[in-house]
Amino acid sequence: MNADLARLSPRELRQLIRRGDYDGHTSGLGQRHLQANIVILQKSWADEFLRFCVLNPRSCPLLDVTEPGSPYFEKLGTDVDVRSDLPRYRIHRRGRAFEEVTDIGEFWEADFVAFAIGCSFSFEQALLDAGIQLRHIEMGRNVAMYRTAIDTHPAGRLAGKTVVSMRPMKAVDAVRAIEITARFPMTHGAPVHIGDPALIGIADIAAPDYGDAVPVRADEIPLFWACGVTPQAVLAEAEPELYITHAPGHMLVSDKLYGEV
Structure with a gap:
């Protein structure tokens, strides 16, 4: 991992990603800040997915949920835009990933709901500190x-x-x-x-x-x-018409410290 990347603050890293200047994995980045897995679904699936998270907290610890149509996570930091702030996304149709992209602005729909789910990359810093x-x-x-x-x-x-x-x-x-x-x-x-x-x-x-x-x-x-x-594996079996996730290992790095939740 590039040492210069590892020293960036979450906001600096997100800006770098948003500009299209970094599209690699985020393991080891973010310096003690929470990283999040992302699932974006049409509203017709959102209530069921929320229940799935509640019933499976070990796999899906829920950090934040956007309002329908809003791309911003209000609890995870300043100007956290789910459309552009992850290094890589996967676009899925009927359970199959058909495209991997670095920005999802062109795919965004008015009824999308985005879920931020806790990631084990966040506790890695605690292990390294020990x-x-x-x-x-x-x-x-x-x-x-x-x-x-x-x-x-x-x-x-x-x-x-x-x-x-x-x-x-x-x-x-x-x-x-x-x-x-x-x-x-x-x-x-x-x-x-x-x-x-x-x-x-x-x-x-x-x-x-x-x-x-x-x-x-x-x-x-x-x-x-x-x-x-x-949830990516589960959604692949359920086959929603359209949904978006992070590419594995390519997380949203938030402004929250890992010990704050």
Whole structure:
């Protein structure tokens, strides 16, 4: 990760992204500020999605919701425009991503409702502050994410499996990581699984469904946190006519510090 990018304030980073000067992943950026997964739906789906978030707080800790038609998140900072302030977006039609773009102004509709969901990138700074190394950051990679066999709680037309993010650690660091992340329920909290990936339906840890592969060494344990890509997987099964999400790993960086929620 470019050290100059890592030093930018959230507002400076968003302005850089809005100008089209950065479209990479946001792991390691934002300096102790909340990052958010984004889901944008037509109003006819918004109430069901809100219920889905309430029923699945580990995967979908809800940080903010826009008013129908408004692209601004009022709780997440000053001038936070969901149409332009993420590095990359995915446009989905009937459950299939058909285009990846860096600005969604041309796709914006008058009845869109945007949801900001807590992201595990936010608690990574707390782990780094505690001296726990995170390999995907060291390698300049996106975090590894996997579909699992863990069921979500259904809400109307929305149901499916949980997606998790994985970080490998030595046992002593794993214990501390569990204790630290448990303090941040709005950024997914403690891991949902530790150890053997096969027990949660992951056949090959070297082949993530999203993000980049991160090696797990012989003396390490993989830790799996609920991930905000979960609603993308669930929406793909429900097949709304049109919806927009962040590209995995390409988050909205807010003005809120990770300990403020």
